[in-house]
Amino acid sequence: MICPKCECEYVDGIKVCSDCGIDLIPVDEFEGKLIHPKDWVIVYTGNDLIETEMLKANLTGAEIESIILSQKDRSYIYLGEVSPIKLLVKRKDADEALQIINDIFESKADDEE
Numbered sequence: 001m002i003c004p005k006c007e008c009e010y011v012d013g014i015k016v017c018s019d020c021g022i023d024l025i026p027v028d029e030f031e032g033k034l035i036h037p038k039d040w041v042i043v044y045t046g047n048d049l050i051e052t053e054m055l056k057a058n059l060t061g062a063e064i065e066s067i068i069l070s071q072k073d074r075s076y077i078y079l080g081e082v083s084p085i086k087l088l089v090k091r092k093d094a095d096e097a098l099q100i101i102n103d104i105f106e107s108k109a110d111d112e113e
């Protein structure tokens with residue numbers, strides 16, 4: 001899925017762009033309109049940098065390269081909202097990364113019971 005406005009690509013399961021707040025569309029609908037084809041896809045969005053860094057550390061442990069993007073890096077103030085944080089991996093690693101992230105959240109939920 002991809003945001004038709006900022007061209008950020010998201011994995012399946014995420015339906016709204018965390019930057020633009022608009023609905024994502026399937027990539028094939030958008031193919032050919034991309035100005036900058038991207039090698040990175042977003043596998044997680046959240047507001048908790050500590051948690052995102054924990055996920056990144058787990059991906060690194062599985063030898064998956066990842067980067068964290070935060071709107072705090074930008075010069076404008078995001079009115080009334082906590083800055084969303086995004087975790088990105090290379091397209092080829094997306095499925096594996098998503099699996100690892102899901103496993104982490106499932107075991108976390110077990111711990112809290």
Ligand SMILES: [Zn+2]
Pocket residue numbers: 003004005006007008017018019020021
């Ligand atoms: Zn967007």
